[in-house]
Amino acid sequence: MDDHYYVYLGLALVSLLVVLAKRRRGPADGRHGLRLPPGPWQLPFIGSMHHLLGQLPHRAMRDLARRHGPVMLLRIGEVPTLVISSREAAREVMKTHDTSFASRPLSATVRVLTNNGRDIIFAPYGEHWRQLRKLAITELLSARRVLSFRAIREEEVAAMLRACAAAAAESRPVEMRARLSALVADATVRAVMGDRCRDRDVFLRELDRSIGLSAGFNPADLWPSSRLVGQLSGAVRRAEECRDTVFGILDGIIKEHLQRMDSAGAGAGEAEDLVDVLLKIYKDGSLQIPLDMDVLKAVIFDIFGAGSETSATTLEWTIAELIRNPKAMQRATAEVREAFGARGAVAEHALGELRYLHLVIRETFRLHTPLPLLLPRQSQEPCRVLGYDVPAGTTVLINVWALGRDGRYWSGDPEEFRPERFEAEASAVEFKGADFELLPFGAGRRMCPGMSFGLANVELALASLLFHFDWEAPGVSDPAEFDMTEAFGITARRKANLLLRPILRVPLPAGV
Numbered sequence: 001m002d003d004h005y006y007v008y009l010g011l012a013l014v015s016l017l018v019v020l021a022k023r024r025r026g027p028a029d030g031r032h033g034l035r036l037p038p039g040p041w042q043l044p045f046i047g048s049m050h051h052l053l054g055q056l057p058h059r060a061m062r063d064l065a066r067r068h069g070p071v072m073l074l075r076i077g078e079v080p081t082l083v084i085s086s087r088e089a090a091r092e093v094m095k096t097h098d099t100s101f102a103s104r105p106l107s108a109t110v111r112v113l114t115n116n117g118r119d120i121i122f123a124p125y126g127e128h129w130r131q132l133r134k135l136a137i138t139e140l141l142s143a144r145r146v147l148s149f150r151a152i153r154e155e156e157v158a159a160m161l162r163a164c165a166a167a168a169a170e171s172r173p174v175e176m177r178a179r180l181s182a183l184v185a186d187a188t189v190r191a192v193m194g195d196r197c198r199d200r201d202v203f204l205r206e207l208d209r210s211i212g213l214s215a216g217f218n219p220a221d222l223w224p225s226s227r228l229v230g231q232l233s234g235a236v237r238r239a240e241e242c243r244d245t246v247f248g249i250l251d252g253i254i255k256e257h258l259q260r261m262d263s264a265g266a267g268a269g270e271a272e273d274l275v276d277v278l279l280k281i282y283k284d285g286s287l288q289i290p291l292d293m294d295v296l297k298a299v300i301f302d303i304f305g306a307g308s309e310t311s312a313t314t315l316e317w318t319i320a321e322l323i324r325n326p327k328a329m330q331r332a333t334a335e336v337r338e339a340f341g342a343r344g345a346v347a348e349h350a351l352g353e354l355r356y357l358h359l360v361i362r363e364t365f366r367l368h369t370p371l372p373l374l375l376p377r378q379s380q381e382p383c384r385v386l387g388y389d390v391p392a393g394t395t396v397l398i399n400v401w402a403l404g405r406d407g408r409y410w411s412g413d414p415e416e417f418r419p420e421r422f423e424a425e426a427s428a429v430e431f432k433g434a435d436f437e438l439l440p441f442g443a444g445r446r447m448c449p450g451m452s453f454g455l456a457n458v459e460l461a462l463a464s465l466l467f468h469f470d471w472e473a474p475g476v477s478d479p480a481e482f483d484m485t486e487a488f489g490i491t492a493r494r495k496a497n498l499l500l501r502p503i504l505r506v507p508l509p510a511g512v
C-alpha cells in the first residue's frame, strides 16, 4: 500500500490544482539561458506526476519519451528528474560523463535506511564510496568468493528440488515466487552470515519493507522541503523502525561472530562468511578510512537488498517466459538433459556448456530487467547530454526497460521472447555494461558489482529445475495467454502468482 500512497495523494492534489493551474511549459523553456531538455507540461506542486498515473512508471516514461525525446526532463513532486531513453543518451550519461553522474540522490527515507548514505549503493560519489566499492569487488563479491559459496548454493538448490519432487509426487502445484525467493534468500543469508540467523523471517520481512520504502515514490521523498508532507506520510518513521529492527538483528549476529572469532579454535574449519570477512577488515583497521560498525551493518544490509530480490525476480520471469514459449522451453530442457544426463545431476562447474540457457537468461534480462529504471543517479555538476543542459542535483533515471524493447535496436518484434536473436556471434549484444541497449546491471562506475554472485544463483537453480522436471501451468490452455503483467515497485516483479505443476522426469540423486 505504501507504494501507492503517492498515487492517491497525487490524484487528490491534481483534482484540486487542475482548476488553478495554468498550462505552462516545463523547465525546458530555457530559463537562466540554459537549453534544458524538453518534457511534458507541469502542474504546480505535483510537477509531472499526473503524466505517470495509471501506468507503471517505466511504461509511462517510455510513452512520454516517444513524444518528448530520449533526454526528457520531468519534475516528480519537487524532484527534477531526467529520464534517459536511448542507447546514445545512456552512453553519454554512463560512459562519456560517467563521473558527473556517478552519485546517487539520497531521499529522506534512504538517508534513514542507510545511516546517511554510509552504505555502498547510495553512498555519494567520493572516497567513502570508492573504498567500499573496492572492498566489494576485491573481497566480498569477487569470483573467488562467489566460488567459495558453491556448496551453499548446491545445498539450497537441493532443498528446493526436494520440495518440488514432493509436490510432483502429489500432483500438487508449487508457488514458484515463494519457492524461488526462499532459495535466493537462504543462499544469501548463509553466504553473508552463516547458518546462525535465528531472526531470518523478521529480517527478510523488514528487508522487503525497506525495498518498498526506498523506491522513492512516497510523499516524504517527493516533497523533501515540506515537513508537513513528510510527517503526514509517515514513511520516514517507518524507515526508522525498519532500520532499527534490521540493525538490531545485525548487532546480535555481529556479536556472535566476534565471540566466535575471539574464542581460540572455535569456528576452525567453518567456511568464512561475509560478516567474518568484514569483521577481519574492521579489526585490522587497514583501510584508509577505517570501517565502523554502522558502515559494516549498512553494507550487509545492502548485499541483501541488492542481491535477493533481483535474482529471484530474474528466475521467476525466466520460468514464466519459458512456460509462455514452449519451443524455447523444449530446447533449453533438451540442452540441460543432454549435458548432464550421464551425471544424473547438474554440476555448477559445467554450467558454461549450456549455451542456449545463457541466451534464455539474456533474453529475459532484455524483456524483464529486474530494475527497469536502474537505481537513480544524480548529476554532481552541471553537464550536457545530447546537447541539453542538465543542472547539478538532477535525479537521473535510465529507462533500461524501454531500451530493451526498442524496435530501433532489436530486430523483428521486440516484444517477442526469442533467445535465438543472440545466436549470431557477430551481432551478439552482451549485458556486461558495454552495449547500452541492454543494461540489466547498469554500466560505468556504479555498475552492479554483484553480477557473478547473482548469476551463480540464477543459473544453477534454473538448470536444475529444467533438468529434473517438466513444468505445466494448471488451467492455462494457450501458453500465449499466460499472464505477464508486472507489479509496481522498484523491481519489476511478475504480478500474478506463478503457480506451476512439476512432473518429475529425472529422479533426484541419492542424498539430495
Ligand code: HEM
Binding pocket: 120, 121, 122, 133, 136, 141, 302, 303, 304, 306, 307, 308, 310, 311, 314, 370, 371, 374, 375, 439, 440, 441, 442, 443, 444, 445, 446, 447, 448, 449, 450, 451, 453, 454, 455
Ligand atoms: C540478477 C541479479 C542482479 C541484478 C539484475 C542487479 C542489478 C543492479 C543494477 C541495475 C544496479 C545499479 C547499477 C547502476 O546504477 O548503473 C546494481 C547495483 C548494485 N548491486 Fe546489483 N544486481 C543483481 C545482483 C546483485 C547481487 C547478488 C549483489 C550482491 C550480493 C548486488 C550488489 C549491488 C550493489 C552493492 C550495487 C551498488 C553499486 C554502486 O552503487 O556502486 N547486486 N545492481
